[in-house]
Amino acid sequence: MISYTITALHPILQVKEAAGGTGGLCGSTFLNRRFGEFLTAKLGGEAGWDDEILAEAMERFDSVVRYHTLGKATSLKC
Numbered sequence: 001m002i003s004y005t006i007t008a009l010h011p012i013l014q015v016k017e018a019a020g021g022t023g024g025l026c027g028s029t030f031l032n033r034r035f036g037e038f039l040t041a042k043l044g045g046e047a048g049w050d051d052e053i054l055a056e057a058m059e060r061f062d063s064v065v066r067y068h069t070l071g072k073a074t075s076l077k078c
Helices: 028-043 051-073
Strands: 003-008 014-019
Touching (some): 014 051
8 A cells, every 4th residue: 555645636636655565456446536625624624615626636546556556567467
């Protein structure tokens, strides 16, 4: 599992890898779910926060952040 640190909320959500992982894409559904829950808990009361913003943040997390960190480990088996 990899840990991420939120580095910016505005103008867009930005995260960086806090602790690198050594495994493959194992359990990524649970990671995504927990990340979404975390964002909602932390940002759900902010003006402008809605399901569309959450969906955009989750898409970015899944396609950009995890791809750049886990995509390199595609040869690892779960």
